[in-house]
Amino acid sequence: MGKILRFTQLIVLPILGAGLLQAQSTTSVYDSTLAKKLKADDYGMKKYVMVFLKTGTATHLSKAKSDSLFAGHMANISRLADAGKLVVAGPFFKNDKYRGIFILNATSVEEARELVAIDPAINSDLLAVEFLLWYGSAALSETLQIHKRIEKKSH
Incomplete structure (x- = not known):
């Protein structure tokens, strides 16, 4: 048995x-209206640019200068988010290579370079950047709207 x-x-x-x-x-x-709004292809995917942030060459700045540059960096992140160009951003936990990441709602590395061009932490070489095209879910574009509904504190 x-x-x-x-x-x-x-x-x-x-x-x-x-x-x-x-x-x-x-x-x-399938929601064709949402797919069109998010610029999804037939697979629900789209092109993004990942921006990897690394420690730059400007390592001997004063704390006050570094703090000021990071404040400008955070302001730039807010500007990109408000413009609908920033999909995800955040720091990595301590490691030997990367400090943080942006995923930008951009279709080319050239467009991504323009979007981060006014970031003072990048312009001053406090942060160095690496760009990489990425193909991911178009739904990722909704992440920040969802995040606003779940955060208790804002930066």
Whole structure:
């Protein structure tokens, strides 16, 4: 009896699982209006530019100067977010290479360079940047709107 039960589990459970997966995939609801608003392709994806922030060459600035540059950096982040160009930003935990990341709603590295061109921390070489095109979910563009609804404190 135990062998028959195991055989049934081996055959029936995977079939049921596959049926559930198929049922889930056929119940998704395509929203053409939202897809168009987010500039999604047929796969719900779009092009972004990742901006990796690293420690720059200006390592001997005074604390006051460094603080001032970072205040300008945060103001630039807010400006990009308000313009709908910043999708995600944040610092990395302590590591030997990267300080933080931006994901920009940009379709080329040239456009991304223009978007960060007035960032004082980048202009002063306090932060160095590395740009990389990335293909990700167009839904990522909604992240900041959701974030506003879940943050208790603002920077």
